[in-house]
Amino acid sequence: AQSVTQPDIHITVSEGASLELRCNYSYGATPYLFWYVQSPGQGLQLLLKYFSGDTLVQGIKGFEAEFKRSQSSFNLRKPSVHWSDAAEYFCAAGGSYIPTFGRGTSLIVHP
């Protein structure tokens, strides 16, 4: 069965520092991969997605993610975090009609 693992429940960074959120997937083939962000009291919003081609994907709000087939990973990165980036981040894998979501990583940003 397909699965998505986000090993970090919480990540704390200082404003201006770089960020990497980890995501690993287990899938029979290369799935479609997504990162969503959820701000407090809001629904999930797509940050970026990977289907094929260039393994480095650019998204909104200055985020990027890199697909590494050999590591079954799709980690999310941002070079300089802003206080407004504090939110819950979800990695998801598609390919069948029902996407599989990870448990989420809560990002805390210190001033």
Add this chain to the structure above:
Amino acid sequence: DAGVIQSPRHEVTEMGQEVTLRCKPISGHNSLFWYRQTMMRGLELLIYFNNNVPIDDSGMPEDRFSAKMPNASFSTLKIQPSEPRDSAVYFCASRTGLAGGSGELFFGEGSRLTVL
């Protein structure tokens, strides 16, 4: 363009009462998902509709939960009778079915349910 619209945004009810949550998907989207989010269990898929037909309801907790999609622009999730353990945020999401698994989901802002 309006996004996915959910109502009510907040619902407080007493145990045993019936609760109905509503969702209007994005026009033109023919896949609809209901999710439940709690601290303990994260984001759980309850049911998935395609072209108004329930395709996968294996996530529906028990017979107290039911979902309908009478037309392409409206869906309901009903809990009867409600219990305190049903307290959660319920999300509706839609997607264009043409994209299959490659399409992104568009989420509503959620309905926060509290059952006392």
